[in-house]
Amino acid sequence: MSKTATSLELTIGDRPSRTTNFEWLCKELRSAILEGRLKREMRLPSTREFARRYGLGRGTVVTAFEQLHSEGYLEGKVGVGTFVNRLLPEDFLQAKRLKDTMPPSKKRISAVPLSQYARRLGDPPHTQSLPPRAFRPATPAFDLFPLELWAQIASRRLRRATVALLADVDPRGYLPLRQAVADYLGSARGVRCTTSQVIIVAGIQQALDLTARLTLDPGDPVWVEDPCFPGVAAMFRSLGAKIVPVPVDEGGLNVEQGRRSCEQAALAYVTPAHQFPLGFAMTAERRLALLDWARRKHALIFEDDYDSEYRYFVRPIPALQGLDRDESVLLAGSFSKLLFPSLRLGYVVVPDRLIDKFAAARFTMDRHSSVIDQAILCDFITEGHFALHIRRMREFYAERLGTLQEAVRQQLQGVLRLDETEAGVQAVGWLGQGLNAEQVAAAATNCKVELAPVNRFILKKKRAEGFVLGFAAIGRRELRRGVDCLASLLEQQVGRKRSI
Numbered sequence: 001m002s003k004t005a006t007s008l009e010l011t012i013g014d015r016p017s018r019t020t021n022f023e024w025l026c027k028e029l030r031s032a033i034l035e036g037r038l039k040r041e042m043r044l045p046s047t048r049e050f051a052r053r054y055g056l057g058r059g060t061v062v063t064a065f066e067q068l069h070s071e072g073y074l075e076g077k078v079g080v081g082t083f084v085n086r087l088l089p090e091d092f093l094q095a096k097r098l099k100d101t102m103p104p105s106k107k108r109i110s111a112v113p114l115s116q117y118a119r120r121l122g123d124p125p126h127t128q129s130l131p132p133r134a135f136r137p138a139t140p141a142f143d144l145f146p147l148e149l150w151a152q153i154a155s156r157r158l159r160r161a162t163v164a165l166l167a168d169v170d171p172r173g174y175l176p177l178r179q180a181v182a183d184y185l186g187s188a189r190g191v192r193c194t195t196s197q198v199i200i201v202a203g204i205q206q207a208l209d210l211t212a213r214l215t216l217d218p219g220d221p222v223w224v225e226d227p228c229f230p231g232v233a234a235m236f237r238s239l240g241a242k243i244v245p246v247p248v249d250e251g252g253l254n255v256e257q258g259r260r261s262c263e264q265a266a267l268a269y270v271t272p273a274h275q276f277p278l279g280f281a282m283t284a285e286r287r288l289a290l291l292d293w294a295r296r297k298h299a300l301i302f303e304d305d306y307d308s309e310y311r312y313f314v315r316p317i318p319a320l321q322g323l324d325r326d327e328s329v330l331l332a333g334s335f336s337k338l339l340f341p342s343l344r345l346g347y348v349v350v351p352d353r354l355i356d357k358f359a360a361a362r363f364t365m366d367r368h369s370s371v372i373d374q375a376i377l378c379d380f381i382t383e384g385h386f387a388l389h390i391r392r393m394r395e396f397y398a399e400r401l402g403t404l405q406e407a408v409r410q411q412l413q414g415v416l417r418l419d420e421t422e423a424g425v426q427a428v429g430w431l432g433q434g435l436n437a438e439q440v441a442a443a444a445t446n447c448k449v450e451l452a453p454v455n456r457f458i459l460k461k462k463r464a465e466g467f468v469l470g471f472a473a474i475g476r477r478e479l480r481r482g483v484d485c486l487a488s489l490l491e492q493q494v495g496r497k498r499s500i
């Protein structure tokens, strides 16, 4: 039988002035329970007895008991009385901190019933080390980003912020940024669009994910350039789309081959400005053939216009979207490489008929991108810093490309041939006969050089042995160190081959 609290256990302090009896009683009872003077499951005296013992009105005691009951400290048992609860609210609030190093149990994970989507996802990526090493692809120069200027713009924005900056915005994005992007795309990329067609997204990856969700059902065929950016193929796979690999040559995606493989595809994914990762620009003839196919088949084209601003020796090639007269093309671009990847901001220009669907999908997914980041980016663009940054980076990247080309010429003659590189943040180098890119890449990790074999980007058709060599993210010394390391590794491989 449970013990009833005695007056000893309920010794309670004096009531401070400006505190009501009710507030004081609740506080004293909570303290007595938490300090263990009133034990768990202990029965309290009846409200009548309690009121008499402490000289309180019975109504005050009844309301205080009700309050602590609703907070979870007391429980009432009909006909028996009021008890201190066995489990107190603090038991739930003070959960023990789990050890950060605890590895997730593979067994536990496999026992969770997963959706088809979850089962189609690949492994999560490894986080990349900093600073970037030679020859990390698809990465801009962090060391050259005007971080102080960005911080000034950010702090000015925050100092002058009104409450409007705290509220949700249209899922299509912060309107002044959409206007700035529409102006920029018209003048710099030959894109024909209104502000309402521009939707701010968390990068090209999200633009593609939204497009695929809105236009493809599981099993629907989609043309994907072969080779391609691995994130693109992973995304289509995760949604259960049927990837139709379409080979790429010097003229870009081979439209004829695509039609032969699957005339009825619902969507075509292309990188016409400079193919990822091979760097070819799609010819005018292929562009027209692709638009013609899309028009006749009522298919859509997703134009991934990633870092097309970085073209070093000739003017940037205008976007395919500018040639479209049938609302077939969605064009997506990103600030990940033009500015910095952690910003997670990009845009997609969509045909009028798809605007509302994109807005609804983005709202359902995650509402919109951070408004404060969008506002800072907007200032960066409209105050002219963006255009200036691109011009500056073009010069630095051209210089870094020159360093790579020169070092390869001097040290890798006969074993590695660099393709002509006119654009982007990476070059492609092909290995001499009999050399194996994966073996060299594995050995290069020992000297902390990152090599990405071309065949890691293929979907179906294996290519010759070569590497995608990022040059923009690293300075002259690191580029030369990378080439030195590559030269000694290739020498070892050639030596080994000769001795066999």
Ligand SMILES: Cc1ncc(COP(=O)(O)O)c(C=O)c1O
Pocket: 138, 202, 203, 204, 205, 206, 229, 231, 271, 276, 304, 306, 333, 334, 335, 336, 341, 345, 346
């Ligand atoms: C060709 C290509 N498309 C898309 C992406 C994804 O871009 P974002 O960071 O804007 O999602 C990348 C990233 O490297 C890329 O190289």
